[in-house]
Structure formats: C-alpha cells, structure tokens
Amino acid sequence: MPDLSTTYMGLRLKNPLIAGSCGLTGTLAGLKELEAGGAAAVVLKSIFEEEIAAEYADMLAEAKKKGMSLESYDYYDYQVRGDRVASYVELVGQAKQALSIPVIASINCTYSHEWASFAHDIETAGADGLELNMFFLPSDMKRSSEEREQEYFLIVERVLKQVRIPVALKISPYFSTLAQVIHRLSRTGIAALVLFNRFSSIDFDIEKMAVSASNRLSTPAELSLPLRWVALMARRVDCDLAASTGVHDGAGLIKQLLAGAKAVQAVSTLYRNSAGRAAAMLTDLGDWMDRHGYKTIADFRGAMSQEESGDPAVYERVQFMKHYGGE
Numbered sequence: 374m375p376d377l378s379t380t381y382m383g384l385r386l387k388n389p390l391i392a393g394s395c396g397l398t399g400t401l402a403g404l405k406e407l408e409a410g411g412a413a414a415v416v417l418k419s420i421f422e423e424e425i426a427a428e429y430a431d432m433l434a435e436a437k438k439k440g441m442s443l444e445s446y447d448y449y450d451y452q453v454r455g456d457r458v459a460s461y462v463e464l465v466g467q468a469k470q471a472l473s474i475p476v477i478a479s480i481n482c483t484y485s486h487e488w489a490s491f492a493h494d495i496e497t498a499g500a501d502g503l504e505l506n507m508f509f510l511p512s513d514m515k516r517s518s519e520e521r522e523q524e525y526f527l528i529v530e531r532v533l534k535q536v537r538i539p540v541a542l543k544i545s546p547y548f549s550t551l552a553q554v555i556h557r558l559s560r561t562g563i564a565a566l567v568l569f570n571r572f573s574s575i576d577f578d579i580e581k582m583a584v585s586a587s588n589r590l591s592t593p594a595e596l597s598l599p600l601r602w603v604a605l606m607a608r609r610v611d612c613d614l615a616a617s618t619g620v621h622d623g624a625g626l627i628k629q630l631l632a633g634a635k636a637v638q639a640v641s642t643l644y645r646n647s648a649g650r651a652a653a654m655l656t657d658l659g660d661w662m663d664r665h666g667y668k669t670i671a672d673f674r675g676a677m678s679q680e681e682s683g684d685p686a687v688y689e690r691v692q693f694m695k696h697y698g699g700e
C-alpha cells in the first residue's frame with residue numbers, strides 16, 4: 374500500500390482528503406462519522422457572524438416590542454455573541470477530545486472588527502488550525518474592487534496577530550485579478566489558501582413568484598474551475614493550496630493532487646454518498662498510485678501543474694479553437 378500521508382498547514386495528515394466545512398461537521402456525531410469514514414482532518418461548520426447579527430436583531434426587535442430601553446442593546450449584543458461563541462468553542466473542545474485527526478475551526482464574518490476575538494477564543498479551545506471563510510458578493514456598487522480586496526488583507530493581518538495556530542483562507546474566484554490576489558494573499562503569513570468556496574444560488578418559483586435556494590450540492594463538472602486555478606497557481610505561491618468544490622470521487626481527488634493541491638476538501642459527495650465515501654476515494658487513490666508506481670503523494674503532486682507542463686498555454690486557453698476540441 375503506498376504512503377498517502379501528507380502535510381497541510383503544517384499539520385500532519387494521514388491522507389490528503391479533508392471533510393470540508395458543512396452541516397456534517399457541525400455536530401460531534403457527524404465529526405466522529407467522518408473520522409471513521411477515513412477523512413484525514415475536519416473543517417468544522419463555520420461560525421457565522423451574520424447569523425449572530427441576525428439573532429441579535431431578532432432579540433432587539435423583541436426587546437423593543439416589550440418596551441425595554443435601548444440600554445439593553447449592548448447587553449443583548451454581548452449575550453447573543455457570548456452564547457454562540459461559547460457553544461462553538463464547546464464543539465471545538467469536544468471534537469479535540471473525541472477525534473484523533475486534526476480539527477480545523479472555521480469562521481465566517483461579515484464585519485471585519487469582530488474576527489479577531491472569535492479567532493482567539495477558538496485557538497484557546499484547542500483547534501489545530503483555523504479556516505477563514507471569506508466572501509463578499511461583488512454586488513456592492515459603492516466600493517471599488519481595490520477597496521473590497523483590501524478587506525481581505527486587513528482581516529488576515531488582524532487574525533494573524535491574534536493567533537499562533539495555522540490559518541487558512543478560503544476564497545471565492547470572484548476577483549478581477551485573481552492570480553495576483555492569490556499570490557499576494559499567499560505572502561501574508563497564512564498557511565494555506567482554499568480554492569474555492571461555493572455559494573448557494575437562487576432560483577425563482579414562477580408559480581409562487583418566490584425566490585428559492587437552488588443547487589445546494591455541487592456536481593463533478595464543477596471540479597474544472599478550481600482544477601484550473603490550483604494548476605495555475607501551484608508552485609507559484611508561498612503557502613499550501615487546498616482544493617474545494619466538485620471533488621466527488623477518487624479521480625477528482627487524484628486530479629487535484631496532480632494539479633498541485635496539498636490537500637483536497639470534499640463535502641457534497643459526503644452528503645450524497647455518506648461519510649464512508651472518503652474511504653472509497655482513498656482506495657482509488659492508492660490503487661492508482663500502485664498502477665503508476667508512485668510510493669508517496671510527493672512523487673506526483675503538482676506533476677500536472679502549469680509550472681511542470683510542456684504546454685503551459687493550454688492552461689490559459691479559454692476559448693474554443695479548432696485544435697482544442699472546437700469544430
């Protein structure tokens with residue numbers, strides 16, 4: 374059996390497959406199942422600052438209805454935040470006790486000033502690493518892309534000052550100069566970049582004239598976007614790269630390792646096929662390595678990155694030309 378072990382964010386992993394942040398990683402029972410299913414690490418469900426703010430808004434509205442004075446405002450803010458952070462910190466502590474694989478906590482924040490204190494609490498709870506789940510929909514017409522981008526750097530700087538555990542940043546592909554942003558972010562001191570987050574989409578119910586959620590889970594076809602970007606950026610960045618989105622089977626896992634990913638995160642396939650899917654994907658990886666004579670992951674990681682390619686132009690070709698499969 375080939376050696377599947379690797380390192381990611383400075384953490385030693387028994388294999389490169391991580392259960393990504395989602396509902397399955399939001400409970401202790403789910404986390405235990407994922408470990409038993411073969412995942413080498415887990416990224417906990419994010420703690421969402423947005424949700425805390427919404428809960429706070431509800432409490433505030435309720436308090437106002439009851440005629441409470443606005444002096445309670447700060448108290449409720451503090452209380453809601455405290456409760457949410459406390460239960461998240463408790464989950465981190467329980468996961469650390471119950472699992473023998475690394476536990477990476479995850480924060481999603483919308484207001485930059487709040488991140489740092491969450492991060493500190495999570496580190497104290499014993500998390501092995503921290504993933505920052507950052508995304509601002511580029512629908513804001515008031516701020517330039519430079520101003521938006523700047524927020525990423527400010528937040529990273531603030532968090533890195535607060536914690537000593539390794540920090541990963543999970544980003545979206547929605548940047549106007551993606552390669553440059555990835556490169557610059559990789560030099561901030563973060564341990565890894567996760568390419569890419571995937572977002573819930575909307576759909577319209579044309580009978581009820583209502584907006585609904587759609588495409589909660591990814592399809593294997595969605596692998597192609599992160600695959601291109603991992604392949605383009607591998608060996609050109611100063612931190613590890615993890616791939617996320619569209620990895621549903623052993624082949625997807627192998628492709629992302631060939632592109633240059635240090636670790637690969639999976640979510641939708643675990644929902645569709647259960648936590649045990651990880652073991653099947655890893656068996657496929659081991660068999661493939663045997664067939665190709667690879668003894669360790671390092672023997673082939675990044676072998677198909679753009680940097681290693683004999684035809685680097687193909688990685689940047691985005692239009693159909695005759696010799697590229699177009700008719």
Ligand SMILES: Cc1cc2nc3c(=O)[nH]c(=O)nc-3n(C[C@H](O)[C@H](O)[C@H](O)COP(=O)(O)O)c2cc1C
Pocket residue numbers: 393394395396417418419420479481506543569570571589590591592617618619620638639640641642
């Ligand atoms: C039900 C569900 C909940 C999710 N919750 C989070 C979350 O809390 N934080 C986060 O960073 N990503 C979250 N994600 C996104 C996943 O971590 C992942 O990036 C995305 O599903 C793409 O990977 P996949 O193609 O393997 O599903 C969630 C995804 C799903 C399906």
